[in-house]
Amino acid sequence: MxxxxxxxxxxxxxxxxxxxxxxxxxxxxxxxxxxxxxxxxxxxxxxxxxxxxxxxxxxxxxxxxxxxxxxxxxxxxxxxxxxxxxxxxxxxxxxxxxxxxxxxxxxxxxxxxxxxxxxxxxxxxxxxxxxxxxxxxxxxxxxxxxxxxxxxxxxxxxxxxxxxxxxxxxxxxxxxxxxxxxxxxxxxxxxxxxxxxxxxxxxxxxxxxxxxxxxxxxxxxFNDQQTILQISVANNDIAIQTIQASNWASNLLPERDGHIMVGLNKEDIPNFNRMLAASGVDIYSLQARHSLEDYFLQVTAGKQHVGTFTN
Missing domain, CATH: 3.40.50.300 (P-loop containing nucleotide triphosphate hydrolases)
Structure with a gap:
């Protein structure tokens, strides 16, 4: 073009x-x-x-x-x-x-x-x-x-x-x-x-x-295979410590409006949910988010200046 x-x-x-x-x-x-x-x-x-x-x-x-x-x-x-x-x-x-x-x-x-x-x-x-x-x-x-x-x-x-x-x-x-x-x-x-x-x-x-x-x-x-998961729990600190000590630590994103945010492949969401529950985390809700607004808030919250995805 x-x-x-x-x-x-x-x-x-x-x-x-x-x-x-x-x-x-x-x-x-x-x-x-x-x-x-x-x-x-x-x-x-x-x-x-x-x-x-x-x-x-x-x-x-x-x-x-x-x-x-x-x-x-x-x-x-x-x-x-x-x-x-x-x-x-x-x-x-x-x-x-x-x-x-x-x-x-x-x-x-x-x-x-x-x-x-x-x-x-x-x-x-x-x-x-x-x-x-x-x-x-x-x-x-x-x-x-x-x-x-x-x-x-x-x-x-x-x-x-x-x-x-x-x-x-x-x-x-x-x-x-x-x-x-x-x-x-x-x-x-x-x-x-x-x-x-x-x-x-x-x-x-x-x-x-x-x-x-x-x-x-x-x-x-947008990675079509990845979903930004918004998580509401009884105690954010305990939930974050649990995630950081798990195999999902690298999936943790900056918090937003008091909610924990995690980027996951869709097929991994059930296993992630079971891990939190098995660790004693009281989960109120898990909400999948996948929109430009979510992506924008994710990259601007991180303030990570990255290169273009295109050449």
Missing amino acids: QQIVKVSQLTKQFNSLTAVNQLSFSVESGDVYGFLGQNGAGKSTTIRMLLTLITPTSGEISIFGYDLNKHRKEILQQIGAVIEKPDVYKYLSAYENLKLFAKLSGVKPTNKMLMDQLEMVGLASRAHDTVKTFSQGMKQRLGIGIALVHNPQLIILDEPTNGLDPQGIADIRNLILILSREMKKTVIVSSHLLNEIEQIATRILIIDKGRKLVEGTSAEL
Whole structure:
């Protein structure tokens, strides 16, 4: 597959704060690339460097095979972006906003082109209503429509579901899938809503304190044979001592919300349960967990900076 974005040893310092620390990753053509991290992890700073809104302290960014520093104008002409809440003119209609931004992008739009674009983002029926009457979700969809008006190859969305209700979140999720599957766009989406990323991302990057923790496809990051087991017991200390003294010591994960966490192959769960019970541990519940949220909490709790799973 064609490599659309390549970031190498990217670093950004603000005085004594290192917001992004030697970050390297790549995005391939057709990816819905989920960019994950806790608040303050460096996601937005990285995205702003990709869009040349801030200058890196060091490192390299290549987009479409060209150095971003040397070919800024040509590269940005092929990128559409929405950074958090879109900045639109609330006293103009959706149609007027789209027409204005199309002209600013050097596009000479026809009425059909503008209406097709509004239809694509689900706003054709409100085309001539002023934006001040729109919900936040509608404004987000209009922002994405504006980002697409010049038919870019790469779409970058920074927290596109911030402040949206469940229906608004679902609308943005479905729109991203349309961009990827039907329009064949490459999409980078930054979000803290792990469940949403799990449903749409083809590849995932997790960062913490500006450094890469892991990168890869869901299949590469999640071991289908392994289940994260959440255990509730009468006495955590006794249970942990029991596990550490057993053959399962290496399976023990950091505790979460007062629960013991263990990574096990599915077929080993019955034997593990019997071992705890035979050791006199009072077990209240064993709950199997296997989701992006569980994986994210596992790797960020460990704070273990590991290399990419892909070459």
